[in-house]
Amino acid sequence: TRSTRPQRLLRAVQKKAIKGDPQSVISTIDYFCRHSEWAMNVGDEKGVILDSVVCEVSPSTALELGTYCGYSTVRIARLLPPGTKLITLEFNPDYAAVARQIIEYSGLQDKICLVEGASGDLIPKMQELFGIKTFDFVFLDHWKDRYLPDIKLLEECQLLRKGSILLADNVICPGTPDYLEYVRNSPRYESKYFKSHLEYTKVEDGLEKSVFLG
Ligand SMILES: Nc1ncnc2c1ncn2CCCCCNC(=O)c1cc(-c2ccc(F)cc2)cc(O)c1O
Numbered sequence: 001t002r003s004t005r006p007q008r009l010l011r012a013v014q015k016k017a018i019k020g021d022p023q024s025v026i027s028t029i030d031y032f033c034r035h036s037e038w039a040m041n042v043g044d045e046k047g048v049i050l051d052s053v054v055c056e057v058s059p060s061t062a063l064e065l066g067t068y069c070g071y072s073t074v075r076i077a078r079l080l081p082p083g084t085k086l087i088t089l090e091f092n093p094d095y096a097a098v099a100r101q102i103i104e105y106s107g108l109q110d111k112i113c114l115v116e117g118a119s120g121d122l123i124p125k126m127q128e129l130f131g132i133k134t135f136d137f138v139f140l141d142h143w144k145d146r147y148l149p150d151i152k153l154l155e156e157c158q159l160l161r162k163g164s165i166l167l168a169d170n171v172i173c174p175g176t177p178d179y180l181e182y183v184r185n186s187p188r189y190e191s192k193y194f195k196s197h198l199e200y201t202k203v204e205d206g207l208e209k210s211v212f213l214g
């Protein structure tokens, strides 16, 4: 049977990127998605904004919702100091299988823990599975209609602390209207929009950065 897009993206990484070099894995994926096949990675333009927020927060504990092929997972983990952990949740086993190989190829597997399953099921288990008290940083990039229920779940499970940073992809395209309305109007968040473009295109999209105020 025909290979899948994630498998073709993995093959490009194995063929063109330098093993153990996260930046070359990132550049190879961006080149592949611009010149061969579009794929729903956060991409290079929004990726620069993601990098700057990760560097600013310098989180000890980080959570990513929606791994896909691991592009943003590698982007985030390459900036984390030693001893920190990025937990990334992926629902689709085929995506997870590709992501594991891309993460390993980048050499960052010791900083990343990829867990397969639905965010709604796994978030309540973060304390028992990983001994996590709270997350300093959360990157939302999964089902767009799960952003709002999942941050409410993070609040309920007391996984956010005063100053926790949420960064959400695709708040314009495909769009997360209920999430945006909530974080922009809730007294519990201070929110800011970073205008950009949908990965590898000229279509408007952006990232919403929200600070949990406790
Ligand atoms: N652990 C978990 N729990 C729940 N859901 C989970 C999950 N793990 C995964 N998923 C399920 C996420 C599936 C992928 C989510 N991302 C997207 O759907 C997405 C789509 C576009 C897009 C834009 C314009 C277009 F024309 C077409 C597509 C762009 C993006 O940057 C996107 O992130």
Ligand SMILES: [Mg+2]
Pocket (backbone or CB within 6 Å): 040, 041, 042, 141, 169, 170
């Ligand atoms: Mg996205």
